[in-house]
Amino acid sequence: xxxxxxxxxxxxxxxxxxxxxxxxxxxxxxxxxxxxxxxxxxxxxxxxxxxxxxxxxxxxxxxxxxxxxxxxxxxxxxxxxxxxxxxxxxxxxxxxxxxxxxxxxxxxxxxxxxxxxxxxxxxxxxxxxxxxxxxxxxxxxxxxxxxxxxxxxxxxxxxxxxxxxxxxxxxxxxxxxxxxxxxxxxxxxxxxxxxxxxxxxxxxxxxxxxxxxxxxxxxxxxxxxxxxxxxxxxxxxxxxxxxxxxxxxxxxxxxxxxxxxxxxxxxxxxxxxxxxxxxxxxxxxxxxxxxxxxxxxxx
Amino acid sequence: xxxxxxxxxxxxxxxxxxxxxxxxxxxxxxxxxxxxxxxxxxxxxxxxxxxxxxxxxxxxxxxxxxxxxxxxxxxxxxxxxxxxxxxxxxxxxxxxxxxxxxxxxxxxxxxxxxxxxxxxxxxxxxxxxxxxxxxxxxxxxxxxxxxxxxxxxxxxxxxxxxxxxxxxxxxxxxxxxxxxxxxxxxxxxxxxxxxxxxxxxxxxxxxxxxxxxxxxxxxxxxxxxxxxxxxxxxxxxxxxxxxxxxxxxxxxxxxxxxxxxxxxxxxxxxxxxxxxxxxxxxxxxxxxxxxxxxxxxxx
Numbered sequence: 284x285x286x287x288x289x290x291x292x293x294x295x296x297x298x299x300x301x302x303x304x305x306x307x308x309x310x311x312x313x314x315x316x317x318x319x320x321x322x323x324x325x326x327x328x329x330x331x332x333x334x335x336x337x338x339x340x341x342x343x344x345x346x347x348x349x350x351x352x353x354x355x356x357x358x359x360x361x362x363x364x365x366x367x368x369x370x371x372x373x374x375x376x377x378x379x380x381x382x383x384x385x386x387x388x389x390x391x392x393x394x395x396x397x398x399x400x401x402x403x404x405x406x407x408x409x410x411x412x413x414x415x416x417x418x419x420x421x422x423x424x425x426x427x428x429x430x431x432x433x434x435x436x437x438x439x440x441x442x443x444x445x446x447x448x449x450x451x452x453x454x455x456x457x458x459x460x461x462x463x464x465x466x467x468x469x470x471x472x473x474x475x476x477x478x479x480x481x482x483x484x485x486x487x488x489x490x491x492x493x494x495x496x497x498x499x500x501x502x503x504x505x506x507x508x509x510x511x512x513x514x515x516x517x518x519x520x521x522x523x524x525x526x527x528x529x530x531x532x533x534x535x536x537x538x539x540x541x542x543x544x545x546x547x548x549x550x551x552x553x554x555x556x557x558x559x560x561x562x563x564x565x566x567x568x569x570x571x572x573x574x575x576x577x578x579x580x581x582x
Numbered sequence: 583x584x585x586x587x588x589x590x591x592x593x594x595x596x597x598x599x600x601x602x603x604x605x606x607x608x609x610x611x612x613x614x615x616x617x618x619x620x621x622x623x624x625x626x627x628x629x630x631x632x633x634x635x636x637x638x639x640x641x642x643x644x645x646x647x648x649x650x651x652x653x654x655x656x657x658x659x660x661x662x663x664x665x666x667x668x669x670x671x672x673x674x675x676x677x678x679x680x681x682x683x684x685x686x687x688x689x690x691x692x693x694x695x696x697x698x699x700x701x702x703x704x705x706x707x708x709x710x711x712x713x714x715x716x717x718x719x720x721x722x723x724x725x726x727x728x729x730x731x732x733x734x735x736x737x738x739x740x741x742x743x744x745x746x747x748x749x750x751x752x753x754x755x756x757x758x759x760x761x762x763x764x765x766x767x768x769x770x771x772x773x774x775x776x777x778x779x780x781x782x783x784x785x786x787x788x789x790x791x792x793x794x795x796x797x798x799x800x801x802x803x804x805x806x807x808x809x810x811x812x813x814x815x816x817x818x819x820x821x822x823x824x825x826x827x828x829x830x831x832x833x834x835x836x837x838x839x840x841x842x843x844x845x846x847x848x849x850x851x852x853x854x855x856x857x858x859x860x861x862x863x864x865x866x867x868x869x870x871x872x873x874x875x876x877x878x879x880x881x
Contacts, residue, residue, distance in 0.1 A: 533758060
């Protein structure tokens with residue numbers, strides 16, 4: 284059973300969690316929420332124009348009458364109401380509807396009513412690929428552009444905290460670069476060396492950190508051995524840390540579009556996970572992202 | 583028929599070309615050369631220890647008696663002799679044997695006897711993937727670490743020149759970033775904008791350049807349309823330009839290892855293509871790399 288099937292199955296064994304959807308009058312979003320409701324994992328709490336939401340839902344044969352709609356006149360107001368519902372503990376996770384990512388994140392980061400956590404926001408994706416014998420997580424493919432060492436530390440901490448909530452007790456973090464040897468001309472390798480040291484010194488906890496790795500020797504022990512690496516973490520990464528948003532993004536998209544797998548992505552680091560699916564995502568991907576957001580024990 | 587099958591088939595219709603192999607006493611390298619000979623695409627010109635080469639070849643049932651061996655006592659001398667054979671016109675391409683990449687490239691870049699071209703060396707890879715309806719080329723996944731705008735221009739020129747030799751008359755170059763909009767905080771997008779302008783102004787020729795693109799809207803017109811892009815080049819890239827070696831390398835390895843495809847990589851920009859296969863490459867990948875190196879009309 285792959286991790287997404289397991290998340291969906293586990294969710295069925297406990298009460299569904301509440302998902303606040305900011306400005307929900309979007310056909311693709313409602314269709315994804317409909318699937319999550321049918322799978323028994325989510326109770327939606329909508330914000331937006333009630334008439335528009337009910338009309339669109341009706342066209343999908345999605346009966347929204349059991350669910351609350353927080354009326355809002357603008358996307359910004361809808362974002363604010365959905366964020367406040369999460370902040371007030373009325374919802375467990377947030378999902379983007381027909382509102383720009385920047386407007387949603389503005390509400391999330393609002394100092395008074397937002398969901399700002401202690402660190403920074405980051406993107407976390409999960410993949411199940413035929414070529415891999417385990418689920419693989421990737422951070423950060425979408426938010427932090429060129430993170431420095433401090434930001435990389437926070438990005439790892441966000442992801443490790445989330446993975447703990449999913450039941451990964453001590454995930455292996457593989458710090459990616461283009462090569463597996465430290466090279467002073469390649470900042471990614473210097474950062475990897477420093478992150479490994481921070482974990483060894485107890486400044487990064489709850490995981491083990493290895494690297495620098497090229498992708499092959501982060502994912503496959505056989506390929507790490509072929510290169511003569513004796514690092515016991517080589518080839519065993521659960522979580523890949525990308526050196527830059529460009530490296531993370533091309534890897535995310537290569538795995539999502541070219542590797543015949545299943546994927547899901549979230550924004551983490553706020554006080555609740557945030558589902559930001561894209562129009563290009565399949566229905567299944569959207570369902571997986573909701574499942575991932577609602578699966579964890581994030582207390 | 584995919585591009586690798588076509589290259590192998592085209593090569594069978596004309597005389598084989600000569601491949602100089604630097605310090606050839608390596609079982610994997612000899613095995614790849616044996617396949618290239620059996621496919622009728624290569625005449626090897628070995629350098630190294632004749633006794634060791636003949637013994638290893640014998641253990642593979644590879645009859646090397648028709649082929650010349652340039653005797654050399656050290657890997658460095660073998661690299662020098664193989665490079666000089668190419669420089670003298672006795673060989674059409676160079677292949678790395680049991681010699682370090684740095685020693686081989688040192689011989690290649692030697693001012694007096696080397697193969698230095700007018701620009702810089704760069705890495706070019708070719709992929710055939712089930713998810714894509716055309717071959718896709720990628721540069722630079724292995725040599726230039728953080729190329730600036732001038733270096734990116736030269737990297738494009740190297741690849742476009744090589745693609746012309748393969749019969750691509752006006753390849754579409756997709757300049758990769760994490761997003762498809764120019765963002766001053768993301769150098770990759772600024773470089774993409776500048777490269778597009780250089781091509782439009784005639785300072786980059788023989789191709790059309792588009793970008794910035796995220797990988798999805800570089801490769802798939804359907805996904806570019808879904809994002810509302812009206813750029814006629816979006817989704818049509820033949821050649822992907824990676825912003826950094828890290829982005830190129832993770833993309834290269836994701837496509838080679840996770841996307842169930844066929845791949846081949848070369849070093850270009852010298853006066854002849856250079857095959858640098860890795861131990862981790864399959865026999866088929868090594869054969870494809872030799873085919874790619876010998877396929878082009880690179881006069």
